[in-house]
Amino acid sequence: MGIVGIIGGSGLTQLKNLEILWRRVVRTPYGEASGPLTFGRLAGQEVIFLARHGYGHTIPPHRVNYRANIWALHHAGVRHVIAVGAVGGIAATMVPGALCAPDQLIDYTSGRPNTFYEGGDSSVIHVDFSMPYCAQIRQRLLAAGERIAQPIVAGGTYAITQGPRLETAAEIRRIERDGGDIVGMTGMPEAVLAREIGLCYAPLALVVNPAAGKSAEPITMAAIDQVMHEGMERVRRVLAATVPL
Numbered sequence: 001m002g003i004v005g006i007i008g009g010s011g012l013t014q015l016k017n018l019e020i021l022w023r024r025v026v027r028t029p030y031g032e033a034s035g036p037l038t039f040g041r042l043a044g045q046e047v048i049f050l051a052r053h054g055y056g057h058t059i060p061p062h063r064v065n066y067r068a069n070i071w072a073l074h075h076a077g078v079r080h081v082i083a084v085g086a087v088g089g090i091a092a093t094m095v096p097g098a099l100c101a102p103d104q105l106i107d108y109t110s111g112r113p114n115t116f117y118e119g120g121d122s123s124v125i126h127v128d129f130s131m132p133y134c135a136q137i138r139q140r141l142l143a144a145g146e147r148i149a150q151p152i153v154a155g156g157t158y159a160i161t162q163g164p165r166l167e168t169a170a171e172i173r174r175i176e177r178d179g180g181d182i183v184g185m186t187g188m189p190e191a192v193l194a195r196e197i198g199l200c201y202a203p204l205a206l207v208v209n210p211a212a213g214k215s216a217e218p219i220t221m222a223a224i225d226q227v228m229h230e231g232m233e234r235v236r237r238v239l240a241a242t243v244p245l
């Protein structure tokens with residue numbers, strides 16, 4: 001697969017099992033990426049890690065420079081990207097702690113720069129986004145999960161909201177009627193930018209809370225953190241099992 005890019009979301013600002021070789025700040029035509037790219041080895045495979053929210057987790061979902069991040073990874077030679085994200089669970093199977101490799105998305109974000117085509121001398125290409133995620137990476141994730149007995153829900157629709165606030169219960173009911181199974185804030189425009197630039201990209205989502213209205217309990221950061229801590233350990237193991245050739 002060549003160099004594998006791993007984008008870490010909330011709860012995954014570093015890969016503890018990554019043998020770090022060096023870090024590199026990449027200049028991009030779109031401004032600064034979320035941080036320097038971390039070059040390293042994971043289970044013997046060359047990977048480049050990037051913390052989506054910055055290494056100190058200071059960049060909120062609507063302020064992430066998705067274009068710079070995707071451009072930087074591509075420029076560094078990455079062709080395959082696994083994008084980790086924490087999400088809320090909507091479908092009955094998407095309980096806190098569940099891992100999911102979604103196969104579809106619905107974009108509810110607004111106002112985020114969402115294309116590399118900005119006019120000028122390059123003509124726009126309307127990318128086919130019928131199947132938004134890379135089948136090859138999804139299959140690898142699912143096979144790795146099976147190999148290490150770490151269940152991953154195969155498929156599902158990832159709804160991406162603007163945030164940073166969480167949704168209302170009515171918004172979640174609407175998203176559910178639309179067909180959304182999980183909800184997060186960072187899946188777009190990251191996925192379409194990856195498609196535009198030619199990256200094979202797929203998410204690995206960790207459900208960290210029942211989405212709004214799906215539980216009698218209020219959604220607290222304390223409860224989320226607890227699920228996140230344990231869940232991201234499993235994510236690290238899945239990643240290590242996924243990347244070797």
Ligand code: HPA
Pocket residue numbers: 086087088089161166167183184185208209210211212
């Ligand atoms: N909604 C949106 N994004 C999220 C959630 C949620 O419930 N949990 C984690 N990221």
